[in-house]
Amino acid sequence: MTETISTKKKTEVLNPKTEHFEFSGVSGALAISIGLPILIIILNQMIRPNYYITGFFENFSFEEVFQKGDLKSIQDYLFNMKETWVYYILWFFCLAILDVSLPGKTINGVELRDGSYLKYKINGIALSSYLIILLAYRFKTTNGQMPELQYLYKHNLDICVVSILFSFFLAVIVYAMSFIPLFGKKNGAGNKERILALGGNSGNVIYDWFIGRELNPRLGPLDIKLFCELRPGMLLWLLINIAALHKVWLETGKINNALLLINLLQGFYIFDGVLNEEGCLTMMDITTDGFGFMLAFGDLSLVPFTYSLQARYLSCNIIELTNWQLVLITAVMFGGYFIFHSSNQQKSDFRQGKLPHLKSIQTKRTTKLLCDGWWAKSQHMNYMGDWLISLSWCLTTWSSTALTYYYSLYFFTLLLHRQQRDEHKCREKYGEAWEEYEKAVPYKIIPYIY
Numbered sequence: 001m002t003e004t005i006s007t008k009k010k011t012e013v014l015n016p017k018t019e020h021f022e023f024s025g026v027s028g029a030l031a032i033s034i035g036l037p038i039l040i041i042i043l044n045q046m047i048r049p050n051y052y053i054t055g056f057f058e059n060f061s062f063e064e065v066f067q068k069g070d071l072k073s074i075q076d077y078l079f080n081m082k083e084t085w086v087y088y089i090l091w092f093f094c095l096a097i098l099d100v101s102l103p104g105k106t107i108n109g110v111e112l113r114d115g116s117y118l119k120y121k122i123n124g125i126a127l128s129s130y131l132i133i134l135l136a137y138r139f140k141t142t143n144g145q146m147p148e149l150q151y152l153y154k155h156n157l158d159i160c161v162v163s164i165l166f167s168f169f170l171a172v173i174v175y176a177m178s179f180i181p182l183f184g185k186k187n188g189a190g191n192k193e194r195i196l197a198l199g200g201n202s203g204n205v206i207y208d209w210f211i212g213r214e215l216n217p218r219l220g221p222l223d224i225k226l227f228c229e230l231r232p233g234m235l236l237w238l239l240i241n242i243a244a245l246h247k248v249w250l251e252t253g254k255i256n257n258a259l260l261l262i263n264l265l266q267g268f269y270i271f272d273g274v275l276n277e278e279g280c281l282t283m284m285d286i287t288t289d290g291f292g293f294m295l296a297f298g299d300l301s302l303v304p305f306t307y308s309l310q311a312r313y314l315s316c317n318i319i320e321l322t323n324w325q326l327v328l329i330t331a332v333m334f335g336g337y338f339i340f341h342s343s344n345q346q347k348s349d350f351r352q353g354k355l356p357h358l359k360s361i362q363t364k365r366t367t368k369l370l371c372d373g374w375w376a377k378s379q380h381m382n383y384m385g386d387w388l389i390s391l392s393w394c395l396t397t398w399s400s401t402a403l404t405y406y407y408s409l410y411f412f413t414l415l416l417h418r419q420q421r422d423e424h425k426c427r428e429k430y431g432e433a434w435e436e437y438e439k440a441v442p443y444k445i446i447p448y449i450y
């Protein structure tokens, strides 16, 4: 079987031209590349210590959002903000150095189109432990003042804009790199061609730059895509949350329970991701998507500067939740986490042959489609669980603002788009078996609703 696959691989074109365009093609790519950065800047402008949106945008002020606050001109961000650039670049590259140098186990990613496998170092636990020790050390040596966290809190919007510009330049660099033949080594097909993403080789500069041309751009031992997905953005998100907590503690000597709760819930989610880092290697972002502006911006800007909006809001508007609210929010979070985790685990165990008694549909390939347990309730119960987690985070601000609920709305749209892409892929891949599966499991994400 393996032999047949490799012969087929050698005769197939390694990098076929992309014919199917996502996001309505070039115009959609341009609209997202301009619109989403503006959106996250506006969202951050709407949550500042001296101005934050309450209720259903009742106190929205055009002047506060677009003229006041910390927003500077693009020239300032490009040429006059050396300090912020230096800090951001130091953050990015110090993490990159730690990522390649800290110990960890090395495992294979999924099989690539040329029959080869990339190796990945899994050392998230070592890296997070290092960061926690460093934070504890700085807390002790600065008598709790932690100037780094104060800087991060105060210059939140500046760092956000710098991260957007950094994502832009990073996407330009990886796009340009994708045209350079591999240095030294050959690919699995015996030549020096880089493996491009099936969706990122259209030949249109803007579209390919946005969606990502090369599948797995690497700089020496650093896998840029996995690194960006797991380190600089996720850890910055954690730090922004801690900085919000720290700011309130410095100012009042106390911590409000809603702010503490969001820190604990999101901290748990981030560290759970670190513990299950290997699982990322089979995710669509790593196996299928190229690395371009979409992922760079998503990982480096959107995650840290919008997933932290609840914590930032709760550091500006101090809210104390009642005990039953705390219990309800925690229940939604861990109910969602249970569904998310056990459904992903069930699929993984099934694929490894550990659950042969569960009902499934044989496809024309060697794989089977599970239609039992969680995977009988909807086609993506894992998305449903993940969405409930996102809702629990928004609930920490309760009914004081509609703004922080943006996250749940955005996340549902992301999951919906992801489900549609996955459905397209599976229909092409499995044909009749997928149709049979759709009849057996008609709901896509939310049982009995969608």
Ligand code: NDP
Pocket: 282, 283, 284, 340, 344, 347, 367, 368, 369, 370, 371, 375, 379, 380, 382, 383, 386, 418, 422, 425, 426, 429
């Ligand atoms: P899934 O884990 O649902 O994987 C989909 C793939 O699984 C399909 O392409 C197919 O792959 C296989 N598959 C689909 N249905 C079945 C079935 N019934 N039986 C067996 N195999 C099946 O999706 P993702 O990779 O998109 O997401 C993984 C997790 O990451 C999810 O829990 C999601 O919520 C989370 N996520 C989190 C994000 C965040 O920002 N927090 C963003 C995106 C995702 P194959 O080709 O192998 O058959």
